[in-house]
Amino acid sequence: MNSQINSYKKHIVYTFLLLISTLNVLFAQASKKIDWKKDLEVYKVSLEQKHINLYHSVTKEEFLEEWNSIYNNLNSLSDAEIILKLMRLTRRVQDGHTSVSLRNMSTHRYPFEVEYISNKWHIVKISKEHKSVLNSSLIAIDDVPIKEVSTKVSKVAQFVENKYSQVVRTGSYMNISEVLHALNITNKKQEATFTFIDASNKKTKITLNALEADASNFVHQTIGVPEITKPNNPKFPYLWFAPIKNTQAIYIHFESYPPFTAMQNFGETVVNYISQHQIKNVIIDMRNNGGGDLYVGTILAYALNLADSVDWENGVFVLTSNKTFSAGTSNTALFQQLLNAKVVGQPTGSNPTGYQDMDEFTLPNSKLIITYSKRKFNLSNTVTQGIQPDVQLNYNWNDYREGKDNILQWVIKQLK
Known part of the structure; x- marks a missing residue:
């Protein structure tokens, strides 16, 4: 009997010690702080080493002054405050590919x-x-x-x-x-x-x-025009084409970039359709193109140039918006040059001449992802705030809420 009691007591003590040990680990993890000093050092050194020209718009002195202000006040800042300050500092670099990404953070969005x-x-x-x-x-x-x-x-x-x-x-x-x-x-x-x-x-x-x-x-809320019907089950939901009813035109929806060989196949299919139907006008919709591989986009330009029925003087249009970004902007500029395209819509959200080609690194403790530019592209003779359209049109809310695409409607009217 005594041996059973002693065994039971030992089991209770062991369980209690195990519980205490577990709680200590949990509390240690909960109270563990991010080593922001190390992260800030990696942030600064890595950006200076990896970015093609970190100080193209902000002076080194200005950047380091703000960096030092964050670094020297870490003990009085919460994690959220530090991240916000890093976001503000990174914005001072003034290129859209150099940013603090929240991709690794546990964030929540209102629906x-x-x-x-x-x-x-x-x-x-x-x-x-x-x-x-x-x-x-x-x-x-x-x-x-x-x-x-x-x-x-x-x-x-x-x-x-x-x-x-x-x-x-x-x-x-x-x-x-x-x-x-x-x-x-x-x-x-x-x-x-x-x-x-x-x-x-x-x-x-x-x-x-x-x-x-x-x-x-x-x-x-979606918008569209009755003259264009999206094909059923396109290979890529972000890249497809369709005829424009009652015109000699096609519409190319170019929202993102497929692999290189897939774009070759797509371009061949488009050119065959143009040749078979003697298409004269081409509309390339880049309004929601957030970027990708601009060299893949040039494959489309190469393919379209093979279509002799197109009106190469006045028949090619590219639609842009404030959401046209990165390679989407670069390809728009190239389509102007290679396809003699007229740009219609809103100014693009990135600049044709500027710092692009994004890469990234991760801060070791917070796991924040920092992106940066590796290249500089010069696709216009002058530095502009986005590509300025030949015909600037904005969305009209009265049309938008009724599902009407007033910008695309304007272009189609020019074809009739």
């Missing part, structure tokens, strides 16, 4: 997306349970006016190269809960109240919770 159209932040995508506010405009977050919200967010939004991409990136960061809370816009980390106003000036307040992953139960 909506906004577009800045006709001087308002409109809801173009939202969770189905709140579909009643689709197409409304966002006017406040936790009672902070949207102008103040956008101003604060615009100063830390990343992948910004000019004033056009700044607006786009501001919108894409406006639903990240950690960013909003760190900027003292929201009161809670993952919950906020959003105020919307519809076309009849009716205001609606909705409290939303931020989500860790993208949900699939969304409704969103």
Whole structure:
């Protein structure tokens, strides 16, 4: 009996010690701080070594002064505050490929997306349970006016190269809960109240919770024209072409880049179609092209140049927007030169002459990803804020909310 009691006591003691040990480990992990000093040193040294010309727009003295201010005050800053300060510092480099990426961070997004159209932040995508506010405009977050919200967010939004991409990136960061809370816009980390106003000036307040992953139960506003029908099951949803009804034209939807050989095959298919149907006009839609391999894009230009039926004097159009970025901008500039294309739409979100070709490194402790530019491309004779269209057109919200693509409609009218 005594031996059983002693055995039981030993088991209790062992279990207690194991529990204490486990709790110590857990508390040690919870209280473990990121070695930001090491990360900041790696950030500075790596950017100076890897970027083709880190100080092309900000002086070394200015950059290091701000870097030192962060480094010397680390003990008084939270992790979120440090990340925000790094984001502001990185923005001073002033090229859209040098940025602090939050890809490795555990971030949450409120279930909506906004577009800045006709001087308002409109809801173009939202969770189905709140579909009643689709197409409304966002006017406040936790009672902070949207102008103040956008101003604060615009100063830390990343992948910004000019004033056009700044607006786009501001919108894409406006639903990240950690960013909003760190900027003292929201009161809670993952919950906020959003105020919307519809076309009849009716205001609606909705409290939303931020989500860790993208949900699939969304409704969103899409735009198009009746003359163009997307083919069923295209090989690439981001690269396809279709005839434009009642014209001698084709529409090429070019949103992203396939592998090199796939673009060769695509170009061959397009040229065969052009030749068989004696197509005279080509519209290449680059409005949502965020970048990729610009050399793959030149394969399309090479293929199109083989089509003799095209009106090479006045028959090629490229559509651009503030979302046209990186290789999308570079290819637009090349299409102007190689295809004699007329650019229609909004100025591009990146510059044709500037620092591009993005690579990255990871900070060892925080795991923040830092991107940087490896090359400089000169695709225009003068340095401009984006490619300025030959015909500048903006989205019209009255058309947009009804699903009408007024920019594409304008081009098609020129063909008839």
